[in-house]
Amino acid sequence: MELAVSAASWAVGKALAPVTGGLLEAWAASEGLGPNVDALKVELLYAQAMLENTRGREIRSPSLKELLSKLRQLAYDADDVLDELEYFRIQDELDGTYHAADAHAGGCVHGLALNARHTARAVAAKLNLCSGGSAGDVIVAGDPAQQDKNAKQGCLSASVCSCGGRQTVSSLPPSPTNQDDGQEAAPACGISKRLLFSLPCCFFILPSVGACSDLSEDHNMTGNGRQFLGAVLPPKVQRCFSGVCLCRKRETSSSPPAPSNQCEKKVGGGCGCLLKVTSTARSAAQVVGKCFPCCSFPSDGDDNTHPGMLEKTNMPEDQRRFLCWTSKVQKGKNTALPPELKFNRVNISTKMKDVIEHLKPICAKVSNILNLEFMGTNRITEKDIAKKRPITTPETTEPQLYGRKQQKKIILDIARGNSSADKELVVLPIVGPGGIGKTTFTQHVYEELKNNTFEVAIWICVSLNFNAGRLAQEAVKKVPKVVNEKENSSVEELIEQRLKAKRFLLVLDDMWACHEDEWKKLLAPFRRGGGKGSMVIVTTRIREVAKMVIKTVHCPIEMERLEGEDFMHFFEACIFGGQQPWEGHTDLREVGENIVSKMKGFPLAAKTVGRLLRSQLTLEHWTKVLESKEWELQTNDDDIMPALKLSYDYLPFHLQQCFYYCGLFPEDYEFDSKELVHLWIGLDIVQPCDLTRRIEDVGLNYLNGLVNHGFLKENERKDGSPYYVVHDLLHNLAVNISSFECLSICSSNVKSIQIRQDVRHLSIIVDNKEVEDINTFKYYKDDLSVLDKRLNVENLRTLMVFGEHSGSFAKTFCDLFEKARALRAIYLFGASSYAMKDMLNKLPKHIHLRYLRIKSTDGTEDIDFNLSALTRLYHLEVIDMQEFKGHCGFTFTRHMSNLAKLRHFLVPQDKLQLHSNIVEVGKLKLLQELRWFEVGRETKGFELSQLGQLSELGGSLSISSLERIRAMEDVHEARLKQIKHLHKLTLEWDANRPKKDTIHEENVLEILIPPSALKDLCIRGHGGTKCPQWLGENLSVKKLESLHLDGVAWNIFPPIGEFSLVNEPREEISNNNICHDKFQNLKRLELVMLPSLRSWIVKAPCHLFAQLEVLVIRDCFELTELSFSHSTCCQQQKEAKINWFPRLRELNIEDCPKLLSFPPVPWTTTPCSVRIKGVGSYLEKLVCEEDYKYEYSLVIEMKDALVSELWNVLAFDSLTELKELNMDRCPPLPLHHFQMLSSLKSLTLYRGSSIVFPLVEGERHAEYQSPAECITVSGWDASAKELTQVLTYFPNLSELNVWSGKKITGLAVVEKQATETPALVSSDNKVDDDVEIEQQEGTRGEEEIDASSAEGLLLLPSQLQKLWIIDCPELSLSSCSGPADYKYNKEAGRTSPGRGLQGLRSLRSLKIWYCPRFLSSYSSSSSSSCFPFPPSLEHLSLDGAVGTATPLPLSNLASLTDLNIRGRGELRGEGQWHLLAQDRLTKLNVRGTPNFFAGPEPPLPHEQEFPSSSSKLQVLKTDDVAGVLAAPICTLLSPSLTDLRFCWDEEVDRFTKEQEDALRLLTSLEEITFKVCNKLQGLPVGLQGLRNLKRLNIWCCEAIRSLPKDGLPISLQELKLSYCPAIQSLPKDCLPSSLQKLVISYCRAIRSLPKVSDLPSPLRELDVRGSENEELRRQCRKLIGIIPVVYA
Secondary structure (H helix, E strand, C coil), X not given: CHHHHHHHHHHHHHHHHHHHCCHHXXXXXXXXXXXXXXXXXXXXXXXXXXXXXXXXXXXXXXXXXXXXXXXXXXXXXXXXXXXHHHHHHHHHHHHCCCCCCCCCCCCHHHHHHHHHHHHHHHHHHHHHHHCCCCHXXXXXXXXXXXXXXXXXXXXXXXXXXXXXXXXXXXXXXXXXXXXXXXXXXXXXXXXXXHHHHCCCCCCCCCCCCCCEHHHCXXXXXXXXXXXXXXXXCCHHHHHHHHHHHHCCCCCCECCCCCCCHHHHHHHHHHCCCHHHHHHHHHHHHHHHHHCCCCCCCCCCCCCCCCHHHHCCCCCCHHHCCCCCCCCCCCCCCCCCCCCCCCCCHHHHHHHHHHHHHHHHHHHHHHHHXXXXXXXXXXXXXXXXXXXXXXXXXXXXXXXXXXXXXXXXXXXXXXXXXXXXXXXXXXXXXXXXXXXXXXXXXXXXXXXXXXXXXXXXXXXXXXXXXXXXXXXXXXXXXXXXXXCCCCCCXXXXXXXXXXXXXXXXXXXXXXXXXCCHHHXXXXXXXXXXXXXXXXXXXXXXXXXXXHHHHCCCCCCCEECCCCCHXXXXXXXXXXXXXXXXXXXXXXXXXXXXXXXXXXXXXXXXXXXXXXXXXCCCCCHHHHHHHHHHCHHHHCCCCCCHHHHHHHHHHHCCHHHHHHHHHHHHCCCCXXXXXXXXXXXXXXXXXXXXXXXXXXXXXXXXXXXXXXXXXXXXXXXXXXXXXXXXXXXXCHHHHHHHHCCCCEEEECCCCCXXXXXXXXXXXXXXXXXXXXXXXXXXXXXXXXXXXCHHHHCCHHHCCXXXXXXXXXXXXXXXXHHHHHHCCCCCEEEEEEECHHHHHHHHCCHHHCCCCCEEEEEECCCCCCCECCCHHHHHCCCCCEEEXXXXXXXXXXXXXXXXXXXXXXXXXXXXXXXXXXXXCCCCHHHCCCCCCCCXXXXXXXXXXCCHHHHHHXXXXXXXXXXXXXXXXXXXXHHHHHCHHHCCEEEEEEEECCCXXXXXXXXXXXXXXXXXXXXXXXXXXXXXXXXXXXXXXXXXXXXCCCCCCEEEEECCCCCECCCCCEEEEECCCCCEEEECCCCCHHHCCCCEEEEECCCCEEEEEEEECCCCCCCCCEEEEECCCCCCEEEEEECHHHHHHCCCCCCCCCCCCEEEEEEECCCCECCCECCCCCCCEEEEEEEXXXXXXXXXXXXXXXXXXXXXXXXXXXXXXXXXXXXXXXXXXXXXXXXXXXXCCCXXXXXXXXXXXXXXXXXXXXCCCCCCCCCCHHHXXXXXXXXXXXXXXXXXXXXXXXXXXXXXXXXXXXECCCCXXXXXXXXXXXXXXXXXXXXXXCECCCCCCCHHHHHHHHHHHHHHHCCCEEEEECCXXXXXXXXXXXXXXXXXXXXXHHCCECCCCECCXXXXXXXXXXXXXXXXXXXXXXXXXXXXXXXXXXXXXXXCCCEEEEECCCCCCCEEECXXXXXXXXXXXXXXXXXXXXXXXXXXXXXXXXXXXXXXXXXXXXXXXXXHHHHHHCCHHHCCXXXXXXXXXXXXXXXXXXXXXXCCCCEXXXXXXXXCCCCCHHHHHHHHCCCCCCEEEEECCCCCCCCCHHHHXXXXXXXXXXXCCCCCCCCCCCCCCCCCCEEEEECCCCCCCCCHHHCCCCCCEEEEECCCCCCCCCCHHHCCCCCCEEECCCCCCHHHHHHHHCCECCECEEEC
């Protein structure tokens, strides 16, 4: 009930906001409207005072809740009407009009005309209904449909007369042109302004009033039926009007023509005196109009018509007399604005009366009930609430602790290992949400520690009431007494005496809050008395409490959800107890697992559900509990939702409001901090108590409050930016507590959810399952389409749409969108382009809108959106388009200055012109961020002085084109120094300007003093000769964290070092700056395009750059030296190596071609991103950064010359964490440097010299071994021997990649020996008998290796797991002829490698590409047991490795799973039948090898040995259609093949009958692809027989003209057509009835699809984004909402 009172009170207070400031009262103090505003204010104040008096009292009446709900609804209604009034007040102020003002500035006559017009408009509809017209024919003020039409011509509104003709009611002109100063003129006569507003809502019948003769014709009527429906005024008003006519040129009056009999008959049938009414009113209105110099009531011969009124109208001259002025015409490019809405004064006043009439009795009834309720009751205090909290004890009811092993270990280690760590008391908070298991966990820890580790153990349940005195009294009772206690001692003294020198454990459980002084008071006696190593454990839900109590180095213990098996075991224990879980109830396990997933790892939730489930162990009961989420309805204190709601109840009301709107978002939604704050601002729930604080700062405090109370969890993205998620089950809590006003709909609850009529905040979530099939889509669409019948859409204040495919329900959303006119917040998340376009067209009607966020999906980039309607939504405070991807044009923002309340206009980085295009941006006084302001963009409205009015600006501001400034007054009026919240400022002069005024630009920059709190400054293109004083000797931006100087022509720089410059005569100028600590906060420094900079030398205290994280030096073409040294203050530290940049994480030096001297990089011991390019004469680039695997890597590339000094630029002692080193054209790397890379995992050598690591005589390889596991060598021009020597430095090598090794001719395997001597390995995995490997023969072995390597034999380590050899033209793999082949032939001078690669027993992946001789030496006469590749291979790829027609034996590869052969030759596979039949091979790619499948079928014994049923091949890709589509092959592959791809077959033009019959044998086939088969004229008929085929892809088949006439398989679900220019249409008969997805791209001849009725009914996705035919795309767009997913 407290929440209901608070909600009603908030709604009343919100409604009061527009009137309590007095603005509307002064504006609307008229006879009818003003009193109603005042009366409504009084009633709202009364309601607010009444509700505030109920705070903190216990209310028992259940009926009162319903009355409070009604009161809240009335407060919302009041808020709506007052908000609408405020809207039109703003519109009047912008237009300089008085449509809704209490008095016209033109005087009484103008005011009377104003009131007459509004009264006439109000009665027009009544007269129309009275005459027999239907309600639908009446067009009154506020009818948006007619306003859109009439506003273009200046007409306010129109109505249909009784005779059927349309009649125009003219609107009021603006104030006279001589009153443009904005001052209201005194009334022209003494007639009271109350006179007109005393008119009743219907008109009296008065005699005709004379009128000017030239106004007797109505342009909208002809013949005798010409009439004008106007106001009928009392005689006094008529006389006033008559006097007005006399003040101008007297004109002869005449009676209007008599109407025809037919018209008389119609009028008489409806209202007997209608003729007189309309005639009189028309004459009066026209006479008044003649008195206004700017009004459009000209006579036929009047040439003085105001030009603004007739501009852009195509009406004939004689029909312009009743055009009215509705807004000032704003000059400029593309100034077209959407039509204005028209104010209906009578309607607003009537609405107010209705609200007042309903509000009075409700307030009276609520007041009476509250008075009765409060008799004899007291206010509820925190103590009363605390009494209801259960008291915890150290005895646990859970015998076993599940999980939490790591957290428990941390506490036990601290408790048992404190001998040297903590002289003071250890305070360890355990923080987590309610129900997560903090108390149970602490009970188990307490039980384990109380007797074994601590001498005294104390457990106190704190609860909500923290009182140091009370807690001390409880504690002293639990501390054993000691002898000789002093009498009359205080409680604190007793604690100190009893604990003297004793180690104690104090547990303060369930602590909610406490003041820091109270906390210190409680701990004081424990600190004084306790022994060393004592501990205090605090359990709390509130992070702020945890931060306050912790005073040691130990971090709080975060109690997270139980994960995985631990939670499942606990869940089972809650249901089955000590019994064997699921025994006899295996059918319940699946449902149980689904329930567990809903519990989010909360132990208390498992307990709640366990009680529900164990009562009935039946599938029906468990399913009911799962579907109904019955555990959320349990209300006992030990249930999960009451436990969580207690935390919510403890929140202050403003945080409660902020939290329950979180229930509108999907589960696990990742909030940005600004996103939440902006939404709260849009919903008007952020109210600063202090007017000096910004709303945004208050909102951030709200956000931090929710984090501290555990309702939001703060996480960090990879880029370091924070995001927030609602903590687990607390999202369910948010949904439950907000259900009285908030509703979140998804497919799972759209039918079952109960929808209250007073719902005001709606979110609709469309995820992928809503569009996974056509039936689900239709059902969900039908359910959404009736939402307007289930809830009162007109009351909605928030509408959010989430989901990638939300555009599929565009029509439904647009209907909701159009009806929901009270919306304050709109959130379109993931909306498709066309859905968004339709919805944005409705924007002009949403006059209450404050918050608009649009996040569009991909595919909207080519769609143009008209967002000009935004400039008419005067209440807008937040426009978030940061993730908007469509084209919206930049002209619509010209008129953004209309939005005086706008605080945030967020745009993408590539659309900053939306900011720079705002004319008179200074009118947006509340704007928080202006990313770009272009000075002098146009002659008016872009003066620098505009910025002087934007004192609220924050974030970043970029000011460009400063060279256009001429008047220094503009610079002074900019007042940048007063923009205190600005964080980033860019001042930019056009670098390409033809002329620079040095003195003028210096003066401008001196005046543009930024705010002192500025953190980021960029000055670009400044033409002065020195930096401004506020950046130099009189530094005012002392908090600066980033400084960017780009293209400045200064001789004097800020004091950050000595700058040596080169002037025009090429003379060197020294700028001796004295470094000081004014820039010690600098985190980023960029020096860019400084053409005269010769050197930068820093001699300063060592802490000058202690905070620097980023240093960029770029395009300084004269720079030759960078030097850093310490000043005299650090003399004592010079001996020690001082880290100049301890926090540097990014160093960028580019395009400084003369830079020869700079300190070795990296300049920090921690991993740092370094990018050096275009520096010096020898260094091409040096890049040191984290790679895609987040490992530290270094790429260094030299120019052509090999300069040994290269290695001086690297600080190898700072590269100890380097994981990857890439060297390109580098000189030999000295081993003493290389061995410092102790963490190296990968080494890449590009275009290296013949000797990479020079050998030193007498040194053994073992002294220089590297931990690297992967080596890549590319462009190796040295011998294989040298590469073999390199490999000896890498004992852990598992991966070797060799590219372009021209001198490598053979391969052999070296067995790793106990000595340093490598030995060759034969194919049977034994060391050959002819190779001596004994220790005593080591010398001989070395001689043999050296001799064998001299020719080009590369010796491979036997432990290799991956070997890739690419583009080695001389490499060949010899077949084995026997052991003699391993002998070194001294006469021949070469060694035959023999036995292939059998020695690589661990090899898993082998790739041989572009080695044309690789198989040329392989002999088919070799032993059948000799195979070229080891049996351990899993992935084999041979591309271009041909040169022989000899069959290649592969049958030994029993582990092979992936085989890729692209030979471009006559290579034949021997044993392919064995490969295809064995049960490991799953992927086969054969291309350019036409004979691979040409081998004979195996004889019967082999068929028995390898039955076809054992084949596991799933994917086959080939260009050999004829080879694959043979009956034996297809029979073998039939059971397993699911994906068949025919690619690049240039020969096949059609399929033979034998091939089609073979294709039908592939009964398991699910996907088939035809790609680049240019001669293929049609698909095989056999497709029809593939009953399991689901996907058909046709790519780049130029000759295919149509799909099969007999159709495609009835099982087909996906059809993709790409680059098939000959296909002209898709007949309905060719699309199978099972088709679910159709993709058409770059098929220019396809212009249309079959009719909607002829499309397959299951079709769920249609994608024509790649189509070049706009006609086809346009047709498909019309299918949005009919087909679930359409991309067009």
